[in-house]
Amino acid sequence: MPLNDADLVARVLLDDDHHAFAELVRNHQSAVRGLLRQLTRSDFALADDLAQETFLRAYKNIRSFRGEAKFSTWLYRIAYNCFREEARKRKELVGIDEARLEAQQDPQTVDPALKHDLMHALQLLPLPERSAILLCCQNGLSHDEAARVLDIPLGTVKTNVLRGREKLKKTLAAWGPN
């Protein structure tokens, strides 16, 4: 029977069990790498480096995980912090040519698939809105959990989600239900 996150964390804490930690990485790598790929605007190599750093930090600081939140929420928080630190180092990630991206917000942009357009539209959003949308709407976190991950007030998360959704609706208007 596969062990749940709490059991695996307990094994890591008790025995420094690398096998248990590997199981945790296997269980969460897709979600963490997916989130970071979105945050880094599809820079896969950078996202994977950050994901590796995320898990390394998680291992080193696993004693600070008290089990109050879900393990995945705790991981997202570390991932987001890693991303923010990297973004501060490479300013271009945060302020990434916003003017160019704004100019691309034309709903008529020719993209073959809706998925592609949705990804593209998400990447056009400013970081606070993108992070909030990714965590709440794609990764299924509650507003409260997202506020903890992003370390911002609950009201700000709600505002960012609303604003982001409005922008997405505008950008994807051409794809909407007919």
Added chain:
Amino acid sequence: MDEQLQEDWLEAQLRQETPYIDDDGFTARVVQSLPAPARRRSFRETILICVTLLASMVTYFVSDGGRFLITAVYRLASMPVLFVGLVAICCALVLSAVAAGAALSNVREQR
């Protein structure tokens, strides 16, 4: 376009399961970069050495200064060389088998 319809549609699109990203060696890379497990302070070795020393001392005094060892050496010297050689080979084989078993179990544990 109806506002609510569009809202629901967007919700559904966003909630659509994001594609699973194949591990593709990622976990192995992470595990490789982890610091070695902290060696837990164990007193087992110390205890074993102390017990062995204590047992040796007790045996030495109980056996009248290790006289039985001298007797055993005399007895061994009076045995045929072939017999002693065979005993030595058997001992070597048994020790090798035990060592191989221990090595295999260690490898299995590491995997």
